[in-house]
Amino acid sequence: MLIVGELINSTRKAISQAMEQKDKAYLQELARRQVEAGAHILDINAATSSNEIENIQWLADIVQEVVDVPICIDSPSAEAVAAGLARCQRPGMVNSISAEQERWEQMLPLIQKYGAKVVALCMQDGGMPETVDDRLEVAEKLVSGLTRAGVAADDIYLDPLIKPLGVDHNFGLQALETTRLLREKYPQVHVISGLSNISFGLPERRVINRAFLVMSVAMGMDAFILDPLDQAMMSLLAASRALAGQDEYCMDYITAVRAGLVKA
Amino acid sequence: MLIVGELINSTRKAISQAMEQKDKAYLQELARRQVEAGAHILDINAATSSNEIENIQWLADIVQEVVDVPICIDSPSAEAVAAGLARCQRPGMVNSISAEQERWEQMLPLIQKYGAKVVALCMQDGGMPETVDDRLEVAEKLVSGLTRAGVAADDIYLDPLIKPLGVDHNFGLQALETTRLLREKYPQVHVISGLSNISFGLPERRVINRAFLVMSVAMGMDAFILDPLDQAMMSLLAASRALAGQDEYCMDYITAVRAGLVKA
Numbered sequence: 015m016l017i018v019g020e021l022i023n024s025t026r027k028a029i030s031q032a033m034e035q036k037d038k039a040y041l042q043e044l045a046r047r048q049v050e051a052g053a054h055i056l057d058i059n060a061a062t063s064s065n066e067i068e069n070i071q072w073l074a075d076i077v078q079e080v081v082d083v084p085i086c087i088d089s090p091s092a093e094a095v096a097a098g099l100a101r102c103q104r105p106g107m108v109n110s111i112s113a114e115q116e117r118w119e120q121m122l123p124l125i126q127k128y129g130a131k132v133v134a135l136c137m138q139d140g141g142m143p144e145t146v147d148d149r150l151e152v153a154e155k156l157v158s159g160l161t162r163a164g165v166a167a168d169d170i171y172l173d174p175l176i177k178p179l180g181v182d183h184n185f186g187l188q189a190l191e192t193t194r195l196l197r198e199k200y201p202q203v204h205v206i207s208g209l210s211n212i213s214f215g216l217p218e219r220r221v222i223n224r225a226f227l228v229m230s231v232a233m234g235m236d237a238f239i240l241d242p243l244d245q246a247m248m249s250l251l252a253a254s255r256a257l258a259g260q261d262e263y264c265m266d267y268i269t270a271v272r273a274g275l276v277k278a
Numbered sequence: 279m280l281i282v283g284e285l286i287n288s289t290r291k292a293i294s295q296a297m298e299q300k301d302k303a304y305l306q307e308l309a310r311r312q313v314e315a316g317a318h319i320l321d322i323n324a325a326t327s328s329n330e331i332e333n334i335q336w337l338a339d340i341v342q343e344v345v346d347v348p349i350c351i352d353s354p355s356a357e358a359v360a361a362g363l364a365r366c367q368r369p370g371m372v373n374s375i376s377a378e379q380e381r382w383e384q385m386l387p388l389i390q391k392y393g394a395k396v397v398a399l400c401m402q403d404g405g406m407p408e409t410v411d412d413r414l415e416v417a418e419k420l421v422s423g424l425t426r427a428g429v430a431a432d433d434i435y436l437d438p439l440i441k442p443l444g445v446d447h448n449f450g451l452q453a454l455e456t457t458r459l460l461r462e463k464y465p466q467v468h469v470i471s472g473l474s475n476i477s478f479g480l481p482e483r484r485v486i487n488r489a490f491l492v493m494s495v496a497m498g499m500d501a502f503i504l505d506p507l508d509q510a511m512m513s514l515l516a517a518s519r520a521l522a523g524q525d526e527y528c529m530d531y532i533t534a535v536r537a538g539l540v541k542a
Contacts, residue, residue: 231493254493
């Protein structure tokens with residue numbers, strides 16, 4: 015199970031402000047707290063700023079001053095991803111590649127050069143996938159293309175591109191079924207997702223996000239981009255791993271309870 | 279989705295005391311609150327008391343004074359079940375029958391006489407089932423026996439008898455797989471479970487119970503015996519139904535949020 019901490023993201027107003035004001039202490043504290051809460055990798059995103067290149071490098075530098083985990087360079091811009099990866103002190107992660115031709119051609123060499131893990135969106139030219147089969151078709155292009163290019167299956171994190179439940183009440187089932195089929199077809203490859211799209215437009219979104227997390231674990235999703243400071247979420251994640259048979263003797267669960275990380 | 283409120287149970291000390299002291303106000307308040315929180319049926323259990331027959335009838339009477347939902351007579355004693363059913367003002371539920379010969383022979387006529395719904399434990403003479411296949415074998419005896427006896431499939435609630443995750447870390451998967459297969463094999467029959475066995479012996483049990491609830495909904499479980507006053511649980515249940523495609527336009531979820539029943 016891989017937890018990517020999502021909080022240092024410039025689409026969040028507090029982060030965008032802290033970045034503009036070079037509020038290093040605030041951002042470093044957020045990095046530290048996410049790792050303490052269980053994040054294995056920290057996502058950093060400066061994509062909304064006018065000087066993204068400079069900011070992503072600054073974020074990479076200050077985050078790595080205070081935590082030892084890898085960082086995930088989150089940007090649609092290959093230039094920003096290249097700039098961020100160049101500052102990684104240990105192999106990082108790229109968020110994200112897709113099967114869109116331009117993005118593929120720009121991102122792939124960077125992933126190869128830096129030996130990075132990669133979030134691979136199940137999207138190709140022509141727009142968002144509609145059906146489960148659309149996603150499986152794009153996933154096949156991504157997995158075969160990436161492995162042919164020398165990326166280890168274990169470094170690939172397929173993102174099935176989850177659509178909001180509020181738009182169509184079958185989108186939850188669609189996401190879960192896609193996850194199950196991807197893990198069945200590519201047992202060596204991971205399936206990852208953010209937890210905000212599913213609840214977009216609905217009230218009390220965190221409740222939907224948490225339930226979706228639990229169901230996703232049951233279907234084989236093994237990586238999440240989430241807010242590790244949401245203790246109810248992290249508690250349910252520990253319980254979900256145990257229920258899915260991924261936690262021998264429930265030792266990780268019990269250890270997390272003792273550390274105060276799991277609470278009812 | 280059927281929610282059976284579990285709180286009026288004499289194995290809980292507060293209830294046992296309230297029963298001995300004939301604390302009608304306390305018990306009626308608990309009945310009212312469970313229904314307000316979303317229970318469709320209220321379980322009543324007087325099985326730990328020395329005068330079970332008298333107490334189950336008293337409970338049935340006072341509960342039905344204040345709520346309009348059916349009651350579920352919860353006892354291993356056919357005599358107590360008969361006494362409770364005799365007081366039901368509308369068709370009730372029996373918790374429970376099993377494929378054990380003596381229990382089967384004593385409970386079946388009562389279910390037939392009163393047209394009651396029934397919790398059917400996947401257990402037969404010889405003890406607790408071990409494997410998924412054991413449970414499926416007993417389920418087949420129960421479903422075929424009950425339907426031959428004139429019980430409607432829609433009135434049957436199979437309980438797969440879930441064992442504690444703390445005993446074996448595969449018991450979560452076993453419970454989920456059993457649920458999935460039972461619903462696949464008997465789409466007209468329901469699958470029900472209490473939510474306490476799974477977490478027995480583990481810390482922060484409610485976290486395990488809540489995650490198990492969410493996963494169970496994904497596998498097709500459609501009835502739960504639970505504490506409806508656990509708002510985190512009920513919130514996750516509403517979200518789970520929506521994610522499982524059981525809530526068109528998410529209207530039930532949104533309505534529950536507006537009623538203050540769902541909170542992050």
